[in-house]
Amino acid sequence: MRVEILCTGDEILTGKTINTNYSHIARRFTEVGLDVHWGTTVGDDRATLLKAFLQAGERADAVIVNGGLGPTVDDLSQELAAEACGVPLVLNEMWLERMTQSYARRGRVMPANNRKQAMLPEGAEFVDNPIGTACGFAVTIGKARFIFTPGVPREMRRMLDEQVIPRFLKIAGVNVVTRLKRFHSFGIGESRADEMLAGIPGLAIDGDIKLGFQAHFPELETKLAIRAADEAELMRRLAPVEAEVRKRLGNFVVAEDNDTLESVVLAALKSGGQTLAIGETVTGGIVAARVAPLPGAEGVFRRGTIAPAVSTEALLKESGASIALAVDVKLDDSMDKPDSGGTVTIAIAGAKGSVTRTARLVGNRDWVRNGACELALDGLRRHLKGLPVDERIDFERR
Amino acid sequence: MRVEILCTGDEILTGKTINTNYSHIARRFTEVGLDVHWGTTVGDDRATLLKAFLQAGERADAVIVNGGLGPTVDDLSQELAAEACGVPLVLNEMWLERMTQSYARRGRVMPANNRKQAMLPEGAEFVDNPIGTACGFAVTIGKARFIFTPGVPREMRRMLDEQVIPRFLKIAGVNVVTRLKRFHSFGIGESRADEMLAGIPGLAIDGDIKLGFQAHFPELETKLAIRAADEAELMRRLAPVEAEVRKRLGNFVVAEDNDTLESVVLAALKSGGQTLAIGETVTGGIVAARVAPLPGAEGVFRRGTIAPAVSTEALLKESGASIALAVDVKLDDSMDKPDSGGTVTIAIAGAKGSVTRTARLVGNRDWVRNGACELALDGLRRHLKGLPVDERIDFERR
Numbered sequence: 001m002r003v004e005i006l007c008t009g010d011e012i013l014t015g016k017t018i019n020t021n022y023s024h025i026a027r028r029f030t031e032v033g034l035d036v037h038w039g040t041t042v043g044d045d046r047a048t049l050l051k052a053f054l055q056a057g058e059r060a061d062a063v064i065v066n067g068g069l070g071p072t073v074d075d076l077s078q079e080l081a082a083e084a085c086g087v088p089l090v091l092n093e094m095w096l097e098r099m100t101q102s103y104a105r106r107g108r109v110m111p112a113n114n115r116k117q118a119m120l121p122e123g124a125e126f127v128d129n130p131i132g133t134a135c136g137f138a139v140t141i142g143k144a145r146f147i148f149t150p151g152v153p154r155e156m157r158r159m160l161d162e163q164v165i166p167r168f169l170k171i172a173g174v175n176v177v178t179r180l181k182r183f184h185s186f187g188i189g190e191s192r193a194d195e196m197l198a199g200i201p202g203l204a205i206d207g208d209i210k211l212g213f214q215a216h217f218p219e220l221e222t223k224l225a226i227r228a229a230d231e232a233e234l235m236r237r238l239a240p241v242e243a244e245v246r247k248r249l250g251n252f253v254v255a256e257d258n259d260t261l262e263s264v265v266l267a268a269l270k271s272g273g274q275t276l277a278i279g280e281t282v283t284g285g286i287v288a289a290r291v292a293p294l295p296g297a298e299g300v301f302r303r304g305t306i307a308p309a310v311s312t313e314a315l316l317k318e319s320g321a322s323i324a325l326a327v328d329v330k331l332d333d334s335m336d337k338p339d340s341g342g343t344v345t346i347a348i349a350g351a352k353g354s355v356t357r358t359a360r361l362v363g364n365r366d367w368v369r370n371g372a373c374e375l376a377l378d379g380l381r382r383h384l385k386g387l388p389v390d391e392r393i394d395f396e397r398r
Numbered sequence: 399m400r401v402e403i404l405c406t407g408d409e410i411l412t413g414k415t416i417n418t419n420y421s422h423i424a425r426r427f428t429e430v431g432l433d434v435h436w437g438t439t440v441g442d443d444r445a446t447l448l449k450a451f452l453q454a455g456e457r458a459d460a461v462i463v464n465g466g467l468g469p470t471v472d473d474l475s476q477e478l479a480a481e482a483c484g485v486p487l488v489l490n491e492m493w494l495e496r497m498t499q500s501y502a503r504r505g506r507v508m509p510a511n512n513r514k515q516a517m518l519p520e521g522a523e524f525v526d527n528p529i530g531t532a533c534g535f536a537v538t539i540g541k542a543r544f545i546f547t548p549g550v551p552r553e554m555r556r557m558l559d560e561q562v563i564p565r566f567l568k569i570a571g572v573n574v575v576t577r578l579k580r581f582h583s584f585g586i587g588e589s590r591a592d593e594m595l596a597g598i599p600g601l602a603i604d605g606d607i608k609l610g611f612q613a614h615f616p617e618l619e620t621k622l623a624i625r626a627a628d629e630a631e632l633m634r635r636l637a638p639v640e641a642e643v644r645k646r647l648g649n650f651v652v653a654e655d656n657d658t659l660e661s662v663v664l665a666a667l668k669s670g671g672q673t674l675a676i677g678e679t680v681t682g683g684i685v686a687a688r689v690a691p692l693p694g695a696e697g698v699f700r701r702g703t704i705a706p707a708v709s710t711e712a713l714l715k716e717s718g719a720s721i722a723l724a725v726d727v728k729l730d731d732s733m734d735k736p737d738s739g740g741t742v743t744i745a746i747a748g749a750k751g752s753v754t755r756t757a758r759l760v761g762n763r764d765w766v767r768n769g770a771c772e773l774a775l776d777g778l779r780r781h782l783k784g785l786p787v788d789e790r791i792d793f794e795r796r
Contacts, residue, residue: 014434015424016612019417022439026413036412037446039439041420048435055453214414278704284690285683288704292682293767306676306686306702307717319705369691 001172003029004038004060004144006052008067008077009151013043021066021156031225032165032178033210034062044074053084057142062168064160067151069134071113077148082121084141089119092126095135102133127163129155136163145171169227176227177234181242183222185252186261186378187393190215193222196248203241217367218374218395219261222249251387254378261377262290268384269300269323274350277303277319279310282329282342287373312349323350327376335365339397342368346376348383355379355389359396371395399570401427402436402458402542404450406465406475407549411441419464419554429623430563430576431608432460442472451482455540460566462558465549467532469511475546480519482539487517490524493533500531525561527553534561543569567625574625575632579640581620583650584659584776585791588613591620594646601639615765616772616793617659620647649785652776659775660688666782667698667721672748675701675717677708680727680740685771710747721748725774733763737795740766744774746781753777753787757794769793 005025011017019041026036038059042052049068056063068077082089096118103110120126120137127136127147134150136159147164149156169176185193190213202208203224210225224241228234246253254261269276278288278301288304291297303319315324324347331342341362348355357379361371375393382389403423409415417439424434436457440450447466454461466475480487494516501508518524518535525534525545532548534557545562547554567574583591588611600606601622608623622639626632644651652659667674676686676699686702689695701717713722722745729740739760746753755777759769773791780787 012421013424013437014428015421015426016428016610018421023410023413023416026411028413030412030414037441037443038450039411039437041437041439043435045435051457052436059449212414280702282691283687284695284699285686285702285704286691288683289681289687292704293680293684293763295763297682301682302705304678304683304702304704306683306690307700365691365693 001035001061001168002037002059003034003168004040004056004063005029005036006040006042006056006063006065008042008044008049008052008065010043010074012067013041021151021153024153024157025064025066025160028160028165029168031180031210031212031223032169033174033225033227034165034168034172044068044076046076046080049076049080050083053080053141053146057084057144057146060144062171063141063144063146064164064168065146065148066156067149069117069136069148069150071111071116071133075116078116078119078121078137081124081137081139081141081146081148085121085123085139087122090122091115092118092120092135095120095126099133127159127167129159130162131155131158138167174227176229177231178225178227179234179238181224181226181238182257183245183249183253184255184259184261185220185222185249186218186254186374187252187391187395188220188249189394190220192394193220193249197222197245200241200244200248202237203245209238209241218371219254251382251391254381261374261381262294265377265381265384266291266294266297266300268381270296272384274323274384275300275302275319275321277305277315277321277324279305279307279312279315279324279326281306281308281310281327282331283327283369283372283376286369287325287327287376290373290377312347312354316349323348323380325376325380327372329368329372331365331368341397342372344368344372344375346372346379348380348389352383355383357390359393361395362397399433399459399566400435400457401432401566402438402454402461403427403434404438404440404454404461404463406440406442406447406450406463408441408472410465411439419549419551422551422555423462423464423558426558426563427566429578429608429610429621430567431572431623431625432563432566432570442466442474444474444478447474447478448481451478451539451544455482455542455544458542460569461539461542461544462562462566463544463546464554465547467515467534467546467548469509469514469531473514476514476517476519476535479522479535479537479539479544479546483519483521483537485520488520489513490516490518490533493518493524497531525557525565527557528560529553529556536565572625574627575629576623576625577632577636579622579624579636580655581643581647581651582653582657582659583618583620583647584616584652584772585650585789585793586618586647587792588618590792591618591647595620595643598639598642598646600635601643607636607639616769617652649780649789652779659772659779660692663775663779663782664689664692664695664698666779668694670782672721672782673698673700673717673719675703675713675719675722677703677705677710677713677722677724679704679706679708679725680729681725681767681770681774684767685723685725685774688771688775710745710752714747721746721778723774723778725770727766727770729763729766739795740770742766742770742773744770744777746778746787750781753781755788757791759793760795 125138132155212223214221302321312324523536530553610621700719710722
């Protein structure tokens with residue numbers, strides 16, 4: 001099945017807003033096995049919108065339209081959808097009533113121009129938006145089924161998962177539930193992770209469970225996307241593969257799903273009743289800035305110091321914390337040579353004893369700093385969990 | 399003139415990479431007065447590329463194609479451009495020679511598959527890429543002039559400004575030079591800035607000098623885009639408007655063009671022979687992390703402290719710095735109420751005396767933290783430049 005993504009709005013057409021809605025939609029479709037084959041961006045202009053709808057209706061089987069459902073005069077999606085279908089706009093009484101009540105609950109009167117958001121093409125299928133005033137709808141234009149969604153990212157994301165993907169999978173002839181399992185790792189590149197996961201039955205780029213990677217240096221995200229007839233079958237097939245992936249990536253997995261390296265570190269500190277001090281030199285505050293502002297860090301993070309030299313001994317003494325992390329970086333004198341970079345030294349000291357780790361990273365200043373920050377927090381994670389702190393990573397040179 | 403942007407590549411089609419090339423190109427076109435009316439994203443697929451080229455050739459007058467010029471088998475732009483034009487690919491000897499020499503200068507032999515990058519559609523206009531192995535080229539498909547550019551952002555951006563924009567402006571019938579003047583401000587919203595700049599002759603959204611805004615909370619970017627027949631005319635018309643904008647935005651302008659608030663603060667500290675210590679509480683290192691890692695900050699930034707309480711007196715004493723900046727934030731007990739937020743207190747002490755400033759910011763934790771960080775650095779900027787530190791900003795409630 002050929003799926004298209006059609007984004008509307010002058011702000012994204014002219015580049016004022018970066019179109020992250022497009023990449024989110026495309027990624028989610030790809031993850032559930034829907035084949036995205038064309039993306040279109042057009043502005044708030046009647047003739048262009050009509051042409052875009054008609055051309056997509058000729059090329060595709062299913063189209064998601066994003067944007068243009070707001071209450072203002074430049075929101076034209078319903079109007080041009082109706083024109084492309086050759087039908088009038090009609091009032092959806094149910095949606096008007098829901099909007100009116102939603103305003104009333106907040107003690108407000110619905111502005112008159114919101115009524116426009118309840119005008120849908122005659123015969124359109126209503127597509128619910130549980131958290132906004134722009135409802136979605138579905139119509140057929142040419143040979144494609146179109147689903148219209150609002151441009152507000154929070155509303156679009158929820159409708160995409162709850163409304164659009166199930167409908168598109170149904171059009172594709174698959175009645176399924178889907179799941180995306182994510183592992184966040186540090187220390188291995190995409191090609192090495194690919195090798196480490198080779199040969200797991202059913203797991204492949206085009207396998208029964210789709211394997212995908214996304215690099216966000218210095219971390220790598222490993223994604224397992226699965227479709228199944230029902231939840232029970234999904235768990236039955238996913239569980240052993242998920243366990244095998246966790247085992248193979250091993251110590252390099254820093255967090256799973258919505259957790260982050262820093263949230264995992266914070267949770268480990270909390271569960272051990274520990275308090276933390278961080279000392280930094282060249283990283284200039286970026287290590288502390290990942291931990292200290294986290295919700296719940298108030299009772300754990302005691303003190304941060306940014307100075308030309310830091311030691312765990314001094315940190316423990318001046319902070320009264322139970323564990324100290326010190327990160328030092330010596331950047332090369334000249335950062336212009338091909339193999340220039342810096343040498344990172346991390347030291348951890350506390351009740352469980354002390355440990356140090358040195359690694360040479362190659363790259364520009366920001367690259368080395370970000371690598372040092374990750375290396376420091378990952379070292380602390382490993383120390384807290386009793387894992388080897390000096391395990392070699394792909395980014396270091398020895 | 400109708401301009402289109404056509405981006406190719408599976409990574410952007412499937413959302414694996416966010417398409418920031420699109421937004422950069424669209425913004426630059428809009429800034430120089432070229433009318434972007436359509437954007438297309440397609441993958442590395444022969445039939446789709448051909449259709450995309452032909453359809454754009456029917457709709458547009460000028461098309462920039464981005465991506466697909468690399469040395470690997472999935473880079474198909476030259477091949478399909480030739481097919482759309484109905485001509486064969488021919489070797490560009492000059493480009494092959496330049497690539498060969500470029501490899502030789504780095505002591506390497508050019509891999510055989512790079513030869514593919516010198517194969518251009520017969521009759522194509524060569525478009526120089528001074529910093530990469532993928533040269534650009536221009537051909538006519540349908541009624542539109544197409545210019546092909548590489549997907550590497552650094553190469554694309556340079557070619558866009560030096561090669562593509564001048565050619566497209568020429569097609570549009572305007573032989574001009576262009577300039578984009580940028581002001582970065584803190585403390586005023588887009589609508590207030592718009593009011594402050596009202597009535598400046600020639601300056602408007604569709605004026606002789608195009609006015610545009612881009613909000614990157616907590617900063618606002620104000621852009622003046624100008625086209626002129628030559629450099630002398632450009633300066634003659636821009637200079638008075640630029641001076642008037644600078645005057646009206648006044649103390650709120652924190653930096654211009656490629657400068658940033660933190661680079662301006664660092665330069666002011668340096669020129670005054672000062673050294674700096676920063677103390678933070680709830681911001682947890684994000685203030686220090688904006689200053690300490692800057693090139694040239696080594697001799698200026700003495701020490702940072704993140705602790706439950708900080709004072710300028712203690713900071714000066716323990717760091718030996720000549721000036722201290724302390725930032726404290728008290729977040730509301732409950733962050734769930736509609737008007738919740740936090741109270742920011744900044745204190746600056748040094749040879750020029752000491753000053754404090756308190757502001758209440760409304761928003762979620764990250765919003766308040768980022769606002770506090772900006773308020774602190776802007777307070778320091780104002781203090782160093784002898785400007786009022788307590789000038790009211792749009793984001794604060796009193």
